[in-house]
Amino acid sequence: xxxxxxxxxxxxxxxxxxxxxxxxxxxxxxxxxxxxxxxxxxxxxxxxxxxxxxxxxxxxxxxxxxxxxxxxxxxxxxxxxxxxxxxxxxxxxxxxxxxxxxxxxxxxxxxxxxxxxxxxxxxxxxxxxxxxxxxxxxxxxxxxxxxxxxxxxxxxxxxxxxxxxxxxxxxxxxxxxxxxxxxxxxxxxxxxxxxxxxxxxxxxxxxxxxxxxxxxxxxxxxxxxxxxxxxxxxxxxxxxxxxxxxxxxxxxxxxxxxxxxxxxxxxxxxxxxxxxxxxxxxxxxxxxxxxxxxxxxxxxxxxxxxxxxxxxxxxxxxxxxxxxxxxxxxxxxxxxxxxxxxxxxxxxxxxxxxxxxxxxxxxxxxxxxxxxxxxxxxxxxxxxxxxxxxxxxxxxxxxxxxxxxxxxxxxxxxxxxxxxxxxxxxxxxxxxxxxxxxxxxxxxxxxxxxxxxxxxxxx
Amino acid sequence: xxxxxxxxxxxxxxxxxxxxxxxxxxxxxxxxxxxxxxxxxxxxxxxxxxxxxxxxxxxxxxxxxxxxxxxxxxxxxxxxxxxxxxxxxxxxxxxxxxxxxxxxxxxxxxxxxxxxxxxxxxxxxxxxxxxxxxxxxxxxxxxxxxxxxxxxxxxxxxxxxxxxxxxxxxxxxxxxxxxxxxxxxxxxxxxxxxxxxxxxxxxxxxxxxxxxxxxxxxxxxxxxxxxxxxxxxxxxxxxxxxxxxxxxxxxxxxxxxxxxxxxxxxxxxxxxxxxxxxxxxxxxxxxxxxxxxxxxxxxxxxxxxxx
Numbered sequence: 008x009x010x011x012x013x014x015x016x017x018x019x020x021x022x023x024x025x026x027x028x029x030x031x032x033x034x035x036x037x038x039x040x041x042x043x044x045x046x047x048x049x050x051x052x053x054x055x056x057x058x059x060x061x062x063x064x065x066x067x068x069x070x071x072x073x074x075x076x077x078x079x080x081x082x083x084x085x086x087x088x089x090x091x092x093x094x095x096x097x098x099x100x101x102x103x104x105x106x107x108x109x110x111x112x113x114x115x116x117x118x119x120x121x122x123x124x125x126x127x128x129x130x131x132x133x134x135x136x137x138x139x140x141x142x143x144x145x146x147x148x149x150x151x152x153x154x155x156x157x158x159x160x161x162x163x164x165x166x167x168x169x170x171x172x173x174x175x176x177x178x179x180x181x182x183x184x185x186x187x188x189x190x191x192x193x194x195x196x197x198x199x200x201x202x203x204x205x206x207x208x209x210x211x212x213x214x215x216x217x218x219x220x221x222x223x224x225x226x227x228x229x230x231x232x233x234x235x236x237x238x239x240x241x242x243x244x245x246x247x248x249x250x251x252x253x254x255x256x257x258x259x260x261x262x263x264x265x266x267x268x269x270x271x272x273x274x275x276x277x278x279x280x281x282x283x284x285x286x287x288x289x290x291x292x293x294x295x296x297x298x299x300x301x302x303x304x305x306x307x308x309x310x311x312x313x314x315x316x317x318x319x320x321x322x323x324x325x326x327x328x329x330x331x332x333x334x335x336x337x338x339x340x341x342x343x344x345x346x347x348x349x350x351x352x353x354x355x356x357x358x359x360x361x362x363x364x365x366x367x368x369x370x371x372x373x374x375x376x377x378x379x380x381x382x383x384x385x386x387x388x389x390x391x392x393x394x395x396x397x398x399x400x401x402x403x404x405x406x407x408x409x410x411x412x413x414x415x416x417x418x419x420x421x422x423x424x425x426x427x428x429x430x431x432x433x434x435x436x437x438x439x440x441x442x443x444x445x446x447x448x449x450x451x452x453x454x455x456x457x458x459x460x461x462x463x464x465x466x
Numbered sequence: 467x468x469x470x471x472x473x474x475x476x477x478x479x480x481x482x483x484x485x486x487x488x489x490x491x492x493x494x495x496x497x498x499x500x501x502x503x504x505x506x507x508x509x510x511x512x513x514x515x516x517x518x519x520x521x522x523x524x525x526x527x528x529x530x531x532x533x534x535x536x537x538x539x540x541x542x543x544x545x546x547x548x549x550x551x552x553x554x555x556x557x558x559x560x561x562x563x564x565x566x567x568x569x570x571x572x573x574x575x576x577x578x579x580x581x582x583x584x585x586x587x588x589x590x591x592x593x594x595x596x597x598x599x600x601x602x603x604x605x606x607x608x609x610x611x612x613x614x615x616x617x618x619x620x621x622x623x624x625x626x627x628x629x630x631x632x633x634x635x636x637x638x639x640x641x642x643x644x645x646x647x648x649x650x651x652x653x654x655x656x657x658x659x660x661x662x663x664x665x666x667x668x669x670x671x672x673x674x675x676x677x678x679x680x681x682x683x684x685x686x687x688x689x690x691x692x693x694x695x696x697x698x699x700x701x702x703x704x705x706x707x708x709x710x711x712x713x714x715x716x717x718x719x720x721x722x723x724x725x726x727x728x729x730x731x732x733x734x735x736x737x738x739x740x741x742x743x744x745x746x747x748x749x750x751x752x753x754x755x756x757x758x759x760x761x762x763x764x765x766x767x768x769x770x771x772x773x
Contacts (some may be wrong), residue, residue, distance in 0.1 A: 098583075098600030100675065354584050354599045377587055441589035445597050 009215045009245040013257040014266075016394035017249040018428045020348065022216055023177045026307040026314035031184045033318045034331060036108055040083050040322035041093055041359035042068060044102040047144040048151045049075030054104060060087045065114040065298050067142075068104055077152040078142035082300040082320040084112040096344050096361075098354040106322070118295040123191050125234050127293055131203045134293050138203070141292030142299050142362075147171055147253065147282030148345065150363040153289070156281075157203050159274045166277030168209040169262050170197045170286050172224075173246065173253035175214060176346025179366050181303040182283045184316045186213070186220040189287055190227040196286030198231075198238055199293050204279055209241045211283075212262050216248045250348060251426040255280045257394050269422050284365075299362050304328070308369030310336045322359045328367065329356070340372035348427045378436035389429035389439055395422045399429035399439045406446035412453055420447050421454060503556055504528045510552040511545060516620050518543045518643025537561050543657075544641040565659040567642035569623070569635050573609040573654045574670040574686040574731055576630035580605055596651035604683030607673040609633070609654055618649035637664065659714045664736035667717050667724065669694075671731045674707040681729075688731040694723035697750060722746055 045051035050073030056062060062081040069079040085108040092100035113119055128134060139154035159165055170193070174182040186193060194211070201209040211228075213221050224243045231238040246252055246261050256267045258280055265276040273280055281289075284302060291297040299321065306315045306328060313332045325342075329335055335356075343350040345366055353367075389399035402420050405411040420443060429439040507528035515523035519542050521530055531540045537559045542549050547563045554561045586595060586602045592614040600606035611631045616624045623639035624646055626632070633646075637660075647655040654672055671688035673680050680687045690708030702716035703723060712723070712732070724732045725746035734741060 094600070094606075097598070099606055351598070354602075375587070438589040441594050441598075442591075445591075445594045448597060 009247050011244070011261060012247040012249045013252060013260040013394060015260075015396050016392050016428060017251065017257070018392050018431050019248070020177050020250055020431065022248075023309075024180050024183070024216070025178070025309070026180045026305055026316055027183060029180070029184070029314050029316050031181075031188055031303050031316045031318055034320070034323065034328065036083055036111060036320055037323050037327040038108055039088070039324070040106050040108065040320060041324065042079060042082065042104045042106065042322040043095065043359065043361055044069055044072075044079065044104070046079060046150060046321075046361045046363065047077045048149060049073060049077075051102065052076055052079045054090050054102075056081075056087050056090075056104065058087050058089055061085070062087060062106060063112050063114045065117045065300055067140075067298075068106075071152075075152055075155055077144050077154075078140060078298070080142055080298040080300055080321075081106060082322050083108045085109040094355045094358060096351065096353050096355060096358045103359075117297050119297075123195070124294040125191075125195060125231065127195065127199050127202070127237070129202065131205065134199055134203050134289075137293045137296070138289055140298070141288070141296075143285060143288045143292055144299070144362055145282060146284035146288060146302060146363055146365070147280075148349065148363060148365065150361075153281070153285055156279065157200065159204070159279070163274045164277060165204045165206050165274060165279050166208070167263060167279075168197065168201050168204055168206050169258055169278060169280045170200075170209065170211040170283060171253055171255075171258055171280050172211055172213040172217075172220065172283045173258065174217070174283075175248070175250045175252040176348055176350075176366075177250075178307050178368050179305050179346045180307070181305045181316050181365055183217050183220055185283055185287055185303055186217070187223055190220075190223050191231070192290040193283055193286045194224065194227050194231055194238070194241065195294065196288070196290035197241055197281075199289050200279075200281055200286060201241065202237070206279075207240050210262055211241065211243045212246055212252075212258060213243060214248045214252060215245045221245050251394055251424065251428065254394065254424050254426060256424070269419055302360075302362060302364065304360065304364055305366040305368075306332055307366065308336075308339065309374075310338050310371045311369040312336060319360055319364075321362055324359050325353065325356050325367065328360075336369060338371050339369040341370045341375045343368040343370065348431070349425065377438070380437055381435035383435055383437060386434060388432045388434065392428040392432040394426060394428060395419075395424060397423060399443060400437075402443045402446065403437060403439050406442045412446070412450055415446050416450050416453070421450050423447050501532050503532050506556050507531055507553050510549060510556070511542065512549060512641075514544050514620060514641070514643070516544060516641070516643040516645060518641065518645065532557065543567060543643055567657045568637055568640050568660045568666075569642060569644075569646050570656050570658045570666070570668050571609070571615075571633050571635060571654060572656055572668065572670050572672050573632060573652075574733070575603065575605055575608040575684045576632060576686065579686040580608060580684040592649075593651050605673055605675075605680070605687065607652060607654075607675070608671075608684065608687075610652065614649045614651070615646035615655055618645040620645065661714070661719075661736070663738075665719055665734070666714075666736065667712050667719060667721070667732065667734050668714075669710045669712055669731055670733045672709060674709050676708055680708075686729055686731060688727075689729055691728060693726050693728065694732060697722050697726045720746075722750060726750065 052069035053072045054069045056068045063084045066081045067078050068081045071077055083106055085106045088105040088107050090104050093103035095101045143153040144150040172186055197209050211224055221243055228241055251257055255273055259265055259273055259278045267276055288299050301318050301320045304317050304319045342353045344353050383400055405415050423443055425444055427440050508525050511524035513524055519527045521527040546566055550561045580603045582602050583604050584602050590612045592610040592612040595610050601610050609632050613626050615633050621639050621641055623636045624633050627634045642657050644657055669688055673687050677689040680689050688709050692705055694710050695703045695705040700716050700718045702713045704711045721734050721741055724734045725743040
C-alpha cells in the first residue's frame with residue numbers, strides 16, 4: 008500500500024470498477040458516423056471536405072480553426088453526406104460531418120499491424136509535427152490540444168513528465184485496460200513525449216487499487232530499458248487511492264510535492280501531465296502514422312446487462328453502442344458520459360462519441376436520486392473535502408446572493424476544478440457544485456474580458 | 467454636598483459646550499456640498515430601487531440626472547412619463563416622452579405542445595440549467611421553466627402558470643424595469659411598447675433552428691416558413707435566422723400575420739374583438755388575386771413601350 012497522495016481535501020467514493028476484467032473489444036463499425044468539429048477546447052476545427060467527397064480512414068476532414076485547436080480525421084471510409092448542425096450530448100446544436108460508411112479502407116502510410124516499434128526518432132520537431140497532424144488532444148477529459156501543451160512558453164522549463172494513469176473516477180476502467188493490454192505502447196509514447204519535452208524524468212502514476220497495472224508497467228519498463236537507453240528515467244509510481252488524484256494539480260502535488268499557484272499552469276512548477284490514453288495516441292501517431300480515429304470507452308453500470316471496454320471509432324452514435332451490448336436497460340434512469348463524479352448526464356442518445364468520450368455509465372433512479380435540500384449547518388465538510396482549498400459553503404452563499412462577482416473572485420471561485428467533492432460530502436444535500444460552476448463561468452468571463460481589455464490597452 | 471452637584475453640572479455643561487463647538491467646526495470644515503435638487507428629484511422618484519434605469523437605485527439616478535446636460539439618456543421606466551415630467555420640471559429640462567413598455571414572454575411551448583424528452587433533477591435555476599445543457603425538451607431555445615424571471619421581479623408581476631409551465635406577465639403590475647429580461651438566460655423576455663389601448667402583436671417564439679427539427683420539438687413554434695413576411699403589407703416583419711420578429715414601430719395591428727401563421731406562434735393581445743381568421747384570409751386572397759392580375763397587365767405593358 009502506498010501512502011503517497013495529494014495534501015489537501017479529497018474524498019473516497021466506492022470504487023465500483025465492475026468492468027475491470029473486461030478486455031478491450033473492437034466495436035464493429037457503424038453504418039454512419041457523425042464527426043463533431045468542436046471535439047477539443049479552443050476554436051472549433053474548419054471542415055476541409057465537401058458534401059459528396061470520398062474519404063478514407065485517417066484522412067483529415069477538418070483543420071485547426073485557431074492556435075488552440077486541432078485536426079480532425081475521418082474515422083471511417085465512405086462518403087460525406089452532410090456538414091450541418093446536429094445536437095450534441097447536451098442537446099445543443101454543433102457543426103457535424105456526417106459520413107456514410109463504405110468498407111474500411113485506410114489512408115496509405117498508416118501502419119495497421121500490431122507490431123510494436125520500440126525505436127523512435129530522436130528529432131523532437133518531427134515527433135511534434137506528427138502529434139499535431141494526428142489531431143491529438145488530452146484524452147483525460149479536458150481535450151486540450153496536446154501539441155500546444157508540449158510547446159512550453161519561452162523561459163519555462165519542464166522538470167518532469169507525469170503520465171496520468173490514476174483513473175480515480177469510480178467505474179472507469181478504460182485506462183486500466185489500456186495499461187494492461189497496451190502497456191508497451193504507452194511506455195513508448197511516454198518516452199516520445201519525454202523526448203519532445205527534453206526532460207530526464209518521467210513518471211507513470213498509477214493508483215494502488217490497480218496493482219496488476221503497476222506490476223505490468225514495471226515489467227514492461229524493465230524490458231524496454233534493456234533494449235534502448237532512451238527508456239532510462241521512466242519509472243512507475245504507486246499512489247494512494249483518493250479522488251480526485253487524476254486532477255492535474257492534485258497529481259503534481261502527489262508526485263512532485265509541488266503546488267501550482269492560483270491561476271498558474273503546471274509548467275510554472277516544471278511539470279507536464281499527460282493521460283495514459285494520450286500517450287498511446289502519441290505512440291500511434293509517431294510510430295504508426297495513425298491519427299486519433301478511435302478511443303477506448305468503458306460501458307458500465309450495475310443495471311447494464313453487459314459490462315465492456317470497447318474500442319470505438321470517433322463519431323459512433325451512442326445508440327449503436329448501446330444496441331450492440333444488448334439495448335437500454337429498463338431501469339436505467341440516467342446515462343452519463345464519463346464517470347459519476349465529473350461526467351455529464353447525456354440529454355440526447357442520438358448524439359455521437361467524441362475523441363474525449365471515456366465512458367458511458369448507466370445509473371438507476373435509486374442511484375441518482377438527490378436527497379431533499381436542507382439548510383447549511385456550517386459543518387465545514389465541504390471545505391475539508393475541497394482539494395483546491397476553497398470554501399464551497401461561502402461560494403454557494405455568494406453565488407446565490409447574486410451580483411457578488413468581485414467577492415467570488417476574491418474567494419478564488421475560478422480555481423474550482425468542478426470535481427464534485429463538496430457536493431459529495433454535503434450532509435444537507437446542497438447542490439453546491441451546480442451553483443458554484445455557474446458563478447465560476449461568470450467570473451472566468453470577467454477575468455477574460457479584463458485580460459482582453461488590458462491587451463487592447465497595451466496595443 | 468451641594469457643591470459637588472454644582473461642580474458636576476458646571477463641568478458637564480462646559481464639556482458639552484466645548485464639544486458642541488468642536489463638532490460645529492468639524493462639520494463646517496468637512497461639509498459635503500450637494501446639489502439640493504438631488505433630494506428634490508429623489509422625492510418624486512417611485513423609490514423602488516429596482517435598477518431598471520441602469521443606476522444602482524433611485525438616489526443614484528437622481529444624482530446622475532442632476533449632473534447630466536439633458537434627460538435623453540436618463541429615464542425611469544417604473545415612473546414613466548409622469549415622473550419624468552416632474553423630474554424635468556425640477557431640473558428645467560425637456561423630456562422626450564417614451565411609449566410605456568411591458569415585458570413580453572416570447573415562448574409558446576406549453577407542456578402539451580413541447581413534450582419533455584428528459585427529466586431535469588438538478589438545482590432549480592434557469593441559469594444553472596442553461597449552463598448544463600439545452601433543456602428538458604427538444605427545443606434548445608425555449609423557456610426552461612425554473613422561474614428565474616419570477617424571482618427577479620420585485621413587483622410581483624410574473625408568475626409561473628402550472629398548466630403551461632411558462633411565466634405569465636401581469637400587465638397591471640409590470641413596470642418594464644427589465645429585471646426579468648436580464649435574468650432570462652435564453653433571452654426570451656423582451657420589453658415591447660404596450661401599444662395603443664394595450665394592443666400588441668408579437669411572435670411568441672425565438673427558435674432559430676430549421677423548420678423540420680423545430681416542428682418535431684414544439685407544435686407552437688415559429689417554423690420559419692416566412693408566410694407572415696410575405697403577407698405583411700407594412701414591412702413590419704423582420705425575418706432572420708429562421709425566425710420571424712415583429713417590429714413594433716411598423717406594426718399596424720391588421721392581424722393578417724396572426725391569421726396566416728400555420729402554428730399559431732404569432733400572438734395578438736388586448737384586441738377589442740376576437741380574431742376572425744376566415745375573413746382576414748378571404749381578404750388576403752382577394753388582394754393577392756388583384757395583385758396577380760395587375761402583375762399580368764404590367765407584364766404585357768412593357769412590350770408596347772418597346773414597340
